[in-house]
Amino acid sequence: MAKIIVKTERYSYPITIDTGLIHNLASFLPLKANDQVMLVTNQTLAPLYLKSLLITLEGNGIKVDQVVLPDGEQYKSLTGLEQIFAALSEKFHGRDTTLIALGGGVIGDLTGFAAACYQRGVRFIQVPTTLLAQVDAAIGGKTAINHAMSKNMIGAFHQPISVVIDLDFLQTLPKSEFISGLAEVIKYAIALDSDFFVWLENNIEDLLARDTTALRYCIRRCCELKAGIVAIDEREENGQRALLNLGHTYGHAIEVAMGYGTWSHGQAVAAGMVMAAETAKLLGQFATADIERIKVLLLRAGLPTHGPDTMTAESYLPYMQRDKKVLAGELRLILPTGIGQSEIRSGIPSHIVIKAIKHSQIS
Template sequence: MPTAAPALTLAPSPEIPRRVPIALDARSYDILIGRGLLDDPASYEGLPRSALAAIVSNTTVAPLYAERLAAQLQGRHRRIETVVLPDGEDHKDWATMNRIFDALLAAQGDRKTVIYALGGGVVGDMSGFAAACYMRGVPFVQVPTTLLAQVDSSVGGKTAVNHPLGKNMIGAFYQPLRVLADLATLDTLPDREIRAGLAEVIKYGPIADADFFDWIERNLDALLARDPAALAHAVQRSCEIKAWVVSQDERESGLRAILNYGHTFGHAIEAGLGFGVWLHGEAVGCGMVLAAELSARLGLLDAGAAARIVRLIERAGLPVIAPVLGGAEDWLAHMRVDKKAEGGEIRFVLIDGLGRACMRPAPDALVTEVIAARSDPAVDAAARAAQPA
C-alpha cells in the first residue's frame, strides 16, 4: 500500500490562521492552526447554535482557558456548562466518562447540545466518545491545548477510554465539526509535555515524509525552545499528513494503521507500568525506537537510518530504553490485545526505508530479542519511584 505522503511545500503557509482540510466521504471539516484562535470570534463562525454548550476540560486546563472559551460561546448558546475532569491518563476510564454524562443529563442536554473538548488527548478522546454516545450522537468541537493533541489525537475522529487490560480498547470513530489548534496554549505547557508531543511530530517523518524528518532534525532545537514559526510549521505539516491518511482510510481498515508507528510497543509500556506513569508521548517515543530496531533486524531499514531515528528521539528528551515490565511474556500479552492484532497475532507498523511504512507480523523470538536489547529493570524502578505516593 502507498504510504509516502504527497509532496507539499515546506515553506510556511501565508494563510493566517493556517487551514488544513480533512475530506471525508460523509463530511469534511477544517483544522485551524494559529495563535490567538481561542479569543477570535471568527474561529467559531459556521458552528451550530444551541440551547446548551458543554465545555469539557480538566483541573489543569480549565482554570487557564475555560472562561475565555465560554466568553466566545456566549452569543451562540443560551447556557454554557463547564465539566471539569481530573487530569491524567489514569482517569481515562468509565467512571470519569460518567461525569460528562451526569453533567449533560443534569443540564437537560438535547440532541443539539454541542460539546467543546478543551484540553489534551485524554480530554479530547473522552469528550469525543461522550459526544458519540450521548443521545446517540451530538456535535462536538476539538480545542486541543497540548502539542500532542494538536498534531495527533484531536485530528481524525478516534475517541476512546482505556480498559485495565488495554489502552483505547473501548471507543468509536466520531469526527468533530472543527479543530481549533491555538498555538498560544502551548506557552503554558510544561517542558515534559512539549517533549511528549514531539514524539507524535517525529513519527510522521519515518512513516510518510523523509523531507519532514530531515526538517525536524535541523529544527529540533527551535522546537524545544518553542520557536513560534517552527511550532507552527510542525503542527501544520503533521496535520497535513494525518489529514491525507485519514481522508483515504477513515476507519483504519488499512493505510491509517501506519499512524500507530511505535504505538504497539508504547501501549504495552503504558499498560505494563500503569496508565499515567509515563506520558503517552514518552511511551510512543520509546516504542518508535523498538519498532525501528525491529525494522532493521527484519532487513526493512538500514542500520544508519534506524540510528538516526533513535538519535532524534533521544535528542528530543524522550526515553530510548524501555522498562522490562514483567518480562517477555508480559510484553507479548499486552501487545496481543493491541487493536492491530489479528487472531492473537501481533502486527507491527514498521519502517520500510525513511518515509515509508508497512504493517506486518514478526516472530515472537525476534520481538523479545529487541525488547531484551533495549530494556533495563532500572527504568521500571525509576518510573515508579517518580510517581507521587
C-alpha cells in the same frame, strides 16, 4: 492562519491553526447565538483558559454549561464518561447540543466518545491544548476510553465538526508534556515523510524553544499528513491509518505494564519506535544507520530510546498480544521500511520481537 480541510465519509471539517484563536468566535463556527454547548475540561486547564473561552462564547450569546474533571488518564474511563452524561442529562441538552473538548488527549478522546454516544451522536469541537493532541489525537475522529488492562478499548469513530489549534496553549504546557508530543511528531516523519524528518533534524532546537514559526510549520505538516491518511482510511480498514500506530504496540505494553502515567505516552512511543526499527532491521528491511538517525533525533528531543530497565524483553509480549491491533491471535506490527516509509507486517515470530527489544535495551 493555516486552514486544513479534513475530508471524511460523511462531511468535511476545518483544522484552524493560529495564535489567539480562543478569543475569536469565528474560530468556533458554525456555533452561533443561542446554541447550547457543554464545555468539558480539566482542573489544570480551567484556571488558565476557561474564563477566556467563556467570554468568547457567552459574550456572543452561546449558552454554555461545563464539566470540569480532575486531571489524569484515569478519568478517560466509564466513570469520566458517566460524569459528562450526567451533566448533559441534568442540563437537558438536546440532540442539537455541541460538546467542546478543551484539553489534551484525555479530554479530547473522552469528550469525543461522549459526543459519539449521547443521543446516538451530537456535534463536538476539539480545542486541543497539548502538542500531542494538536498534531494527532484531536484530528480524525478516533474517540475512546480505556478499559481494564487496555487503552482505547471502548470507543467510536466520530468526527469533530472543527478542530481549533491555538498555538498559545503550548506556551504554558509543561516541558515533559511538550516533549511527549514531539514523539508523535517524529512518528509522522519516520512513518510517512523523510523530508519532514530532515526538517526536524534541522529545527528541533527551535521547536524545543517553542518558537511560534517553527511550531506553526511543524503542526501544520503533521495535520496535513494526518488529514491525508484520514481521507483515504477513516476507519482504519485498508492499512493506511494503521501506519500512524508506528511504535504504539510496543509503547502500549510499556504504559500498561508500568501503570498508566508512569511513562508518558510519548516516552513509550519513542522507545517503541526504536523497538519497531530494531524489529525491522532483524527482518532485513531497515538500516543500522537509520536507527542511529532516529535515536539521535529522539535524544535531542529529550526522549528515551529504550524501554524501562525494570521490564524484560519477554514481559512485553503478553501486553502486545492483548493490543487491539492483534488480528486472530497473530502478532501484527507497524514497521518502518526506511525513514519516511512504513508498512503493516503480519505473522512476526515472537522471538524476533523479543530479540529486537533486547537490542534496543543494550545498544
